Amino acid sequence: MxxxxxxxxxxxxxxxxxxxxxxxxxxxxxxxxxxxxxxxxxxxxxxxxxxxxxxxxxxxxxxxxxxxxxxxxxxxxxxxxxxxxxxxxxxxxxxxxxxxxxxNTLQIAVPRGNPGRVTGLADFAKADLKIALCAEQVPCGAAAKKVFEAAGVKAAPDTLEQDVKAVLTKVSLGEVDAALVYRTDVKAAGGKVEGEDFAEAANAVNxxxxxxxxxxxxxxxxxxxxxxxxxxxxxxxxxxxxxxxx
Amino acid sequence: MRSRLPVVLVLPAVIGLVFLLVPLAGLLINAPWATLPAQLFSQEVGQALRLSLICASLATVVCLVLGVPLAWLLARSDLPGRGVLRALVTVPLVLPPVVGGVALLLVLGRRGVVGQYLDQWFGISLPFTTAGVVLAEAFVAMPFLVISVEGALRAADPRYEEAAATLGASRWLTFRRVTLPGVMPGVIAGTVLCWARALGEFGATITFAGNFPGRTTTMPLAVYLALETDPDAAIVLSIVLLLVSVAVLAGLRDKWISGPS
Missing domain, CATH: 3.40.190.10 (Periplasmic binding protein-like II)
Known part of the structure; x- marks a missing residue:
């Protein structure tokens, strides 16, 4: 046998x-x-x-x-x-x-209509905006850290989520004004989430x-x-x- | 005199006990004992542990204040459709906690059915706050309290209440002086279950309240994130959570449940 x-x-x-x-x-x-x-x-x-x-x-x-x-x-x-x-x-x-x-590269994700009028990475430092990022322990969080360092922006997140899909949920429900997720996630979310490219994304290609x-x-x-x-x-x-x- | 214990019961009981305890042993065996003290007294652990204990206790208070009357309503009133209500109360038990968290967001979130008015009228936004953690934990834990108190109420003899009523006691007085003392073991068991469930809550909390150190990162969230990069740290955090909860539960038990009943 x-x-x-x-x-x-x-x-x-x-x-x-x-x-x-x-x-x-x-x-x-x-x-x-x-x-x-x-x-x-x-x-x-x-x-x-x-x-x-x-x-x-x-x-x-x-x-x-x-x-x-x-x-x-x-x-x-x-x-x-x-x-x-x-x-x-x-x-x-x-x-x-x-x-x-x-x-995969990061994109700025905002709810449909962009209620927080987010136009670039610099807006992530604004305290009055609700911001979601991935926790540093997961890949999307590590990538986010890199792009903020490259851009010299001190981000003020309200939550550090356990994975990129959790971040996306917060954006599509309109609970946050902006988040950093992968370009593919923005695409997968359909019309509920709008994506914005930014130059510093090139610093964290996954x-x-x-x-x-x-x-x-x-x-x-x-x-x-x-x-x-x-x-x-x-x-x-x-x-x-x-x-x-x- | 000693009676022989029936094997039919003892054997599955022992297997059951082993089944429950072996994973715990797995954690203890794999614990990095050398670095444990350092991890134990690190600032993050202290912060997460304190937040966990505070939130679980507050959630339990919320559950007691709302849950005991709810249990009484389900057990004693003659509301139509009580069976359906009782089934609905257990929904958070069946619902995956993450879905519970999304449901809370849909209702109490910034764009939620109720949340948008909280935000517009009072400027209150619950997601990503410690209050949000308490709410998420209370949502998931309350059924445990309601079910055990309701069970105790249904098992209690209603004739004592009737006797109190014939002696002229109001319903509120009867509830306080006759009903509640009678079902105290049920209330305590429910409270303990409720607190333990709240302490271990993960899915609804991270979905509704998010994760931010010192504000919404409770121990289970810290454990999950530690698991991503540092499994040893996750084991230490789990052991801390286990030890603290076992200590609290054992302490409560000695104080309130022991003695002749």
Whole structure:
């Protein structure tokens, strides 16, 4: 029985990447900011690889990294920052070299109609405006810190949220006048949130790495999915969601 | 004389106990004992712990003031649709706390159904304030109090109240001197549950009140954020929260619930 399994694995590993070697279920752990684009990619992947099924677990990158290090049975990890990928390469949970598949930059997000008349980063220092930022411990907060340092603005936030989606909720409900979120989040929020570009965003460009896990239960399909994310078709979906190409 | 304990009960009881205590043991085993004292007395921990204790206690007071009368209404009055009301009261128990937080924002937020008038007329804005933390905690914790007090009221013998009434006591006097003392164990159990739930509240708090150190960062929020970058610190914070709550609960128990009943 064991020999048969080893043989199958060998065949799957060494064989040419024929469509027949992929199939079955894979579980992809992906950063929360990839929710919309990866759901789309998953559907496209399933159509291109009949018999395969992609399941997603979307959450904060560091929470996912911890789950992986604790032995969560995932096949692929797509993180919102190289630091989170490092958490799993450090422990050997990922042995392949991670590939950068997308870039994300910050945008100023304001509720529809811009009630606080926010026009630039300098407005984030105004005490009378309600401001939401990500906490420094999460990637979007670290990025925000960088751009404020680059702009020389001392931000006066009213809340430091636990993830970028929580920040976005506060903006779309109109509870805050301005926030810093990723460009992709503004796009995903539809018409409820308006985005404004700012020059200092170039100081905190976020790279998104992806890699198959060393102990992926379904290694061939995991690899095929990573390749698909890096392919032209994958890039198209990601750019449509507001990411830029690496 | 010793009676043999039935295995059918003891075995699942022991498994249940182990199931509840093993995660706690996991925290204690993984605790970075070397850096624990330093973490313990850091300013952030003190600040978050104080805020947690204050907010949970205030939320419990809110729950007592509003919840005990509500429990009485559900148990004693003959309101039509009492069953539906009782089910509705438990909604915050079923609702994911984050959704509860969003619901609070939709009502009491700056653009909320009620909140916009609070803002326009009185200049009161509840989100991102300590008062917001208290409200969020009270919202999530109140059902625990209501349910346990209501259960106690329904189990209490109404004949004492009737006797008091025939002796000429008003309903308020009867409630204070007869009903309430009779259901005191239920009220205390409910208060303890309510306080513990409020102390551990995360989802509704971070959604409605946000997270800002010293103002709205309670211990559970600090734990969650620490987990992002420094899991050791998160474990220390969790242990502090656990120790403090166990100490308070054990202390209360000795004071109020022990003795012959």
């Amino acid at each position: 064991k020999r048969v399994l080893v043989l199958t694995l060998l065949l799957a590993g060494c064989g040419s990447p024929a469509a027949t070697s992929t199939g079955g279920d894979i579980t992809v752990f992906a950063a929360a900011s990839l929710t919309e684009s990866f759901t789309k990619l998953g559907t496209a992947f399933e159509a291109a690889h009949p018999g395969s099924k992609v399941r997603f677990s979307f959450a904060g990158s560091s929470a996912l990294a911890q789950q992986i290090n604790q032995g969560a049975p995932a096949d692929v990890f797509a993180a919102a920052a190289p630091a989170n990928m490092k958490q799993v390469t450090d422990t050997g949970a990922v042995t392949a070299t991670p590939a950068t598949f997308a870039r 790279d998104y790495p992806v890699a198959p896990l060393a102990k992926a239960p379904n290694a061939p399909t995991a690899k095929a999915f990573v390749d698909f994310v890096l392919s032209g078709r994958g890039r198209e979906v990601l750019i449509e969601a507001g990411f830029s190409a690496p």
